[in-house]
Amino acid sequence: MQSQQKMGTMRMGPLIFSMALPAMISMLINALYNIVDSIFVARYSASALTAVSLVFPLQQLVIAIAVGTGVGVNSLIARCLGAKDQEKADNAAEHGVVLSIVGGIVFILLGFLGSRPFLAGFTENAAVLEQAVSYSHIAVGLSIFVMVSIMCEKIQQSTGNMIIPMCQGLTGAIVNIILDPLLIFGIGPFPEMGIRGAALATIIGQVVGMLIGLWGVFVHQKVLALRMRGWKPNLRMIGAIYQVGLPGIIMQSLSSVLTAGMNAILIQFSETAVTILGVYFKLQTFIFMPVFGLNQGALPVMGYNFGARDRHRLLSAYRITLISALVILGVGTVIFQIFPAQMIMLFTPANDPAATADMLETGIPALRIISLSFLGAGFGIINSTVFQAIGHGLASLVVSFCRQLCIILPVAALLGYFFGLGATWYAFPFAEYIAVVISYAVLARIYQKEIKNLAPKAQ
Template sequence: MEQQNKMGTAPMGPLIFSMALPAMISMIINALYNIVDSIFVAKYSQDALAAVSLVYPLQMLVVAIGVGTGVGVNSLIARRLGEKRQKHADSAAEHGVALAVVGGIAFFILGWGFSGVFVGAFGASEAVSTFAVQYSHLAVGMSIFVMISMMCEKIQQSGGNMIIPMCQGLTGAIINIILDPLMIFGIGPFPEMGIRGAALATVIGQIFGMLLGLWGVFRRQKVLNVNMREFKWRGQTIKDIYRVGLPGIVMQSVVSVMTAGMNGILIAFSQTAVNVLGVYFKLQTFVFMPVFGLNQGALPVMGYNYGARNRKRLMGAYKITLTAAVVIMGLGLVLFQLLPEQMLMLFVDKSDAAAAQEMIEVGVPALKTISLSFLGAAFGIINSTLFQATARGMNSLIVSVCRQLVVILPAAWILGQQFGLNAVWYSFPIAEIAAFFISYILLWREYRTELRFLGIEREAKA
C-alpha cells in the first residue's frame, strides 16, 4: 500500500523521476544491446545486417503485442488501485500473464511457419533472405520469453515497483552482449553460428530476464496478489485491458507496417539504403528509450491520479514528463546533427572501403534529416502516455496511424519518385509535423470535455 500512497501524495517531480530512472537505465542498456548486436552482425557480414533489418518489422510486431497488452494491463491495474478495487487489480495482473503466454504461442507459429513468406516479399538476394529466415526462426519464433518478461515489467510498474523491471532489462541485455560475439564468431567453447548465434544470444538473455520478472511478480511485490492457480478468464477484464491495449498494439504495429513499407521503397534504391534505415532504428533507441522509460514511470502515476480524480496531480505529471522528454529529444537532435558519420562507421567493416563510403554517402543525409522530427516526437510520446493513462488509447491510435501510414509512406514514395533517395528521409519530419497538430487537437478536446473537471465532484461532496 505504501507504493499506492506514494503515487497519490508524494511530490510530483521526485516521484516521477524516482519511478522513471530505473526504467530509463534499463532501456538505455537495452538500446546499447541493440546497437552492440547490430555492430557484431555487421562485422560478420553486411548481408547479415541487411537480413536483421528485414526481420526488424516482425520483431517490432512482437514488441507491439507485448507492450500494447502490457500498457493495457498497467493502465487498468493503476486505475483500479486508484479506485481502491484491489480484487479487480489482481485479476488484471493474472489476465496479463495469461495473455502473454497466448501471444508467445502465436509468435512461435508465425516465426517458424511464415518467416519465409514474409522475407520473400522483399525480393532480397538469396544470401540475405537465407540469413533473414534463420534469424527470424529464433528471434521471432521464440518470443514467448520476452512476451512474459515484458508483461512482468508492466505488472510491477503499475504498482510503483521500478527496480526489478530495471534489473530484468539489465540482466537480459548484459547476457546478450556477452554471448553475442562468442556465438556469432565461435569464440571459446561455442561453435561459429553466425546470425543464428546473434538470435540465440538474444533468446537466452530474454529467458533470464523472464525468470527474474516472474520472481518479482509472484514472490517479491506486495501490491498485488497474483494467483494463477485460481485464474479464470473474464470477458469484461479482457475488454478493459484492450480498451487501452488494442489501440496501443495497433499503434505499435503500424510501426512494423511502416518499417516494412519503407524497406520496400528503399530496396529499390539500394541494399545500403535498407541498411541505413536499420542502423537508424538502432541508433535512435539511445534517444527514444530514455523517453519511453520516462513514460513508464509516468504512466502508473497518471493512471492512479486519474482513477483518484485528482486533476492537479494528473496534469502536473504530464507537464513535468513533457518537459523532460523535450530536453532528452533535444539532446538527441544535437547528437545526430553533429556526429552522424562517427555513428554510422560503427556499423561497417572499415577494411571494405567501398562499403564504408557508400554507407557514409547514404547515411549522413538520412540521420541529419530524420532527426529533425525528434522534438515533435517528444510531444507525441507523452501525449500518448496521457491518453493511455486516462483510458483513451484510441486517441493514441489515431495519431500513430496518421503519422506512420497516412502521411509517412505516401510522402516517402512520392519524394523518392520525384527527387531521389535523399528526399525520402524528409517524410519523417513531415509526418511528425502532421502528428503534432492532430495530437494537440485531441488533447485540447479531451481537456475541455473531461480532464479539467476531474475532482470537482469530489470537492463538492467534501
C-alpha cells in the same frame, strides 16, 4: 501499499523521476545492447546486417503486441488501485500473465511458418534471405520469453515498483552483450554460429529477464495477489484491458508496417538504403529509450491520479514529463546533427572500404534529416502517454495511424519518385509535426470532457 500512496501524495518531480529512472536505465542498457548487437553482426558481414534489418519489422510486431497488452494491463491496474478496487486490480494482473503466454504461442507459429513468405517479398538476394529466415526462426519464433518478461515489467510498474523491471532489462541485456561475440564468431569453446548466434544470444538474455520478472511478480511484490490456480477468463476484464491495449497494439504495429513499407520503398534504390534505415532505428533507440522509460514512470502516476480524480497532479505529471522528454530529444537532435559519420562507422563491415563509403554517402544526410523529427516525436509520445493512462488508447491509435500510414509512407514514396533517395528522409519530420497538431486537437477535446472538471471524491 506505500508505493501506491506515494503516487497520490509525493512531490511530482521527485516522484516522476524516482519512478522513471530505473526504467530509463534499463532501457538505455537495452538500447546499448541493440547497438552492440548490430555492430557485431555488421562486423560479421554486410549481408548479415541487411538481413537483421529485414527481420526488424517482425520483431517490432512482437514488441507491439507485448507492450500494447502490457500497457492495457498497466493502465487498468493503476486506475483500479487509484479507485481502491483491489480485487479488480489483482484479476487484471492474472489476465495479463495468461494473455502474454497466448501471444507467445501465436508467434511460435508466425516465426517458424510465416517468416520466409514475408521476408521473400523484400529481397531477391538468396544469401540475405537465408540469413534473415534463419535469424527470424529464433528471434521471432521463440519470442514467448520476451512477451512474458514485458508483461511482468508492466504489472510491477503499475504498482510503483520500478527496480525489479530495471533488473530484468539490465541482466537480460548484459547476458546478451556477453554472449553475442562468443556465439557469432565462435570464441573459445563456443561454435561459430554467425547470425543464428546473435539470435540465440538474444533469446537467452530474454529467458534470464523473464525468470527475474516472474520472481518479481509472484514472490517479491506484495501489492497484488495473483492466484493463477483456478484462473478463469473474464471477457469483460479482457475487454477492459484491450480497450487501452488493442489500440496500443495496433498503434505500435504501425511501426512494423512503417518499417516494412519503408524497406519496400528504399529497396528500389539500394540494399544500402535499407541497411541505413535499420542502422537509424538501432541508433535512435539510444535517444528514445530514455523517453520511453520516462513514459513508463509517468503512465501509472497519471493513471493513478486520474482514477483518484486529482486534476492538478495529473497535469503536473504531464508538464514535467513533457519538458524532460523535450530536453532529452533536443540533446539527441544535436548528436545526430554533429556526429552522423562517427555513428555510421560503428556499423560498417570490416575490410570493405567500398561498402563503408556507400553507407557514409547514404547515411550521413539520412541521419541529419530524420533527426529533425525528434522534438515533434517528443510531444507525440507524451500526449499518447496521457491518452493511455486515462483509458483513451484509441486516441493514441488515431494520431499514430495518421502519422505513420497516412503521412510518412505516401510522402516518402512521392518524394522518392520525384526527387530521389535523399528526399525520402524528409517524410519523417514532415509527418511528426503534422501529428503534433492532430494530437493536441485530440488532447484538447479529451481535456474539456474528462479532465477539466476532475476533483477528488469526498472522503
